[in-house]
Amino acid sequence: MELHIQRMQDRISYKRQNRLTIMIFLIILIGCSIGLVCIDFHWSSIGIIIALGILCLEFIVIAKKKKMNKLQQTISSDLVIIDENHRFFYQNRIFDLTSLKKVQYDSKVIIAFFEDFILYIEYDRDVVNYFQSLCTKVIDSTMTPKRKMSMLLLILLVVAFCSVVMKLITGVGYCLLMNTYLIDWTGLWIELIIILVVIISIGLVLIMKKHSFPIYLIGCIIIGLFIVLPFGKLNYFNYHDQYLAYRIDDKQLTLYDNVRYLFGQKVFEIDTNFVQRVGQFEDVFYVAYDDTYKFYAMNKITQDQDSFIDEYEGCIYGNEWMNLVIKQHQVVMNQDVCEVSLVGNQILYISDELHDYLIQLDNDECKIYQLDRQYNNTLRINPDLFEEDLNKQETEKSISTNESTDSSQEESKQESYEIAEEEKDQQRYASYTQLLEVDDISTIKSDENLIKVQDEDDIYQAVKSIDQGITRIDNSEGVILDVQILDMTIYSQNDDQYGVYITRRIDSSVAESQTVQDIILMRKQDQNYVGTRFYSVRFMPSTHQTHNEPYDTSWTTDYLYRVDGHNIVDNAW
Structure with a gap:
């Protein structure tokens, strides 16, 4: 039997080279994991991942160059002859093939492992068969597609393992630095389960190497489910890399600030039977519960309420439907003096007889957020009007009522509409x-207050039918409305x-498009629904506590409809 030996290497240098390769590979994985973890703390850590990616590419290029150099060195191979005792002589040494420890081969090279040395031999199928007759440990290391997939899954498991470990380490460091503590025990248990899944997967592969692909695949699927499925109870808000989280437990809402990963600081707790809404306007977080509001500013308030209002004294903001005036240390909206409190930097909470608002004042405009309808509006400033002009107008109004009739009607149009809706x-x-x-x-039976829907299996379609019926009743003759239901939360x-x-988004033939939020209350019996719609969300019963996730219907045409006068017609799409 002839062997074409390419080169020889001692076992010590081979082990050192393997350890170095594994170490570099693990450093790159750990570095990428650190980058992924640090994204939770600051977006600039993306640079860490890019730098490590470049380092990884350089490592691959260097490894390929070394491999090419070795191939060039081994283009000419040495021919040796094996005698009848399974021995041969090579580089002043006698090698006994009966003392082989292990043999690995692929489509290019055969690697024979002896006690102190390793021989690289040109691939030959007859040589492989010969070695199989002498050694019980002959391994086919050809990289088949299945093995490549197993290697990829193993890398994903290692990345998941390193990421979780790095998160725990950096999280503990963040706790010590920022005086925070663990706020999500469910998330911690999930991370520990991920670590356990990785360890078990790798351990099973060491025992059952032939089944590495299904074991790694099952491990990745389990970890993926833990990552994707909403096991945690924390809900997050963010504003310019600042994170808040809140948890709703039985009869209690807890808010946390300085949130990173599983750690944060408790801000406040609210004891209530029913949380109506939780939301955010700019950097102000709010909770609506028991017909009242609780606010929290993500940025520390550095202003005084009186001095802030004085800063905008005499400013007048307005649009077609609404006007807001700051005069005599008061905020007047549509001629009503509002209750005012400063809840954030340049953000006021104001309340009139009908609604509650958050407003953000600026030199050119005033952003208004209607809390009960979660509706944004913008008022522009009129630079030509100041406090003296306003007083002059009020004096003229007292002298001549006729001259101010049109202006008063325009200013009261929105208020009249709100009062009419309240009566309905x-x-x-x-x-x-x-x-x-x-x-x-x-x-x-259906009437102007209640709509009946019969034989309907889909609750979302029942909601659409009730909304459709109320819209038809409330619409005016000659007015065409195209309505799209954007989302529902039941x-x-x-x-x-x-x-x-x-x-809902409403496109009208006589007015500008608008997006509004309403509530529908309905009762179900068998396959029949009877319900109605309310303009004000305060009619939502406090006993309705269980709910589904918001159902996004903006992507489908199934929740579009057109109303022409008091008739329902096909939608415009």
Whole structure:
């Protein structure tokens, strides 16, 4: 038997080279994991990942160059002859093939492992068969697609393992530095389970090497499910790399600041039976509960309320529907003096008889956020009007009522609309309250306050039908409305009473487009629904506490409809 030996290497240098390669590979993985973890702390850590990626590419290029150099050195191989005792002579040494420890081969080279040396031999199928007759440990290391996939899955598992370990280490450091503490025990248990899954997967592969691919695949699937599925109870808000989180437990909402990963600082707790809404306007976080509001500014408030209002004394903001005036240390909206409190830097909370608002004042404009409808509006400043002009106008109004009639009508148009909607809400709430006392809703018929939907299996389509019916009743002759329901969030009680927050975009033939939020209350019996819609979300019952995730309907045309006068027609799309 002939062997074409390319080169020889001692076992010590071979082990050192393997350890160095593994060490560099692990350093790159750990570095990438650190970069991924640091993204939770600051976006600039993306630079760490890019730098490590470049380092990894350089490492691959260097490794390929070394491999090419070795190939060039081994283009000419040495021919040796094996005698009948399975021995041969090479570089002043006698090698006995019966003392082989292990043999690895692929499509290019055969690597024979002896006690102190390693021989690299040109690939030959007959040589492989010969070695298999002498050594029980002959390994085919050809990189098949299955093995490549196993290697990729192993890398993903190692990255997941390193990321979790780095998160825990950096999280503990963040705790000590920022005086925070662990706020998400569920998340911690999930991370520990991920570490355990990786260890078990690698351990099983060491025992059952032939089944490495399915074991790694199952491990990656389990970790992926833990990452994707919403096991944690924390909900997050962010503003310019500042993070808040809140948790709603039984009859309690807890807010945390300086949140990173699983750690943060508790800001406050609210004891309440029902949280109506949680939201954010600029850097102000708010909670609506029990018909009141709680606010928290992500940035520390550095202003005084009186001096802030004085800064904008005499400013007048307005648009077609609304006007806001700051005069005599008061905020006046649509001629109503509002209650005011400073809840953030340049952000005021104001309340009138109908609604609550957050406003952000600037030199050129005033941003208004209506809290109960979660609706944004912008008022522009009129630079020609100051306090003296305002006083002059008020004097002229007292002298000549006729001259101010048109202006007063324009300013009161929105207020009249709100009052009319409030009256409708009261009537419809009375009808809905009577509906809850009816034993058999199949006897109920649709009217101007209640809409009945029969034989409907899909609750979302039932919501659409009720909204469609109320829109048809409230619309005016000659007005065409194209309505798109953008999302719905369903709250329920005992699977027969439902409260639904819906967000709608309304395109009118006589007015500008607008996006509004309303609520629909409805009762279900068998496959029948009876319900109504309210302009004010304060009619949402506090007993409706269980709810689904918001259902995004903006991507489909199934929740589009057109109303022409008091008739429902096909939608415009």
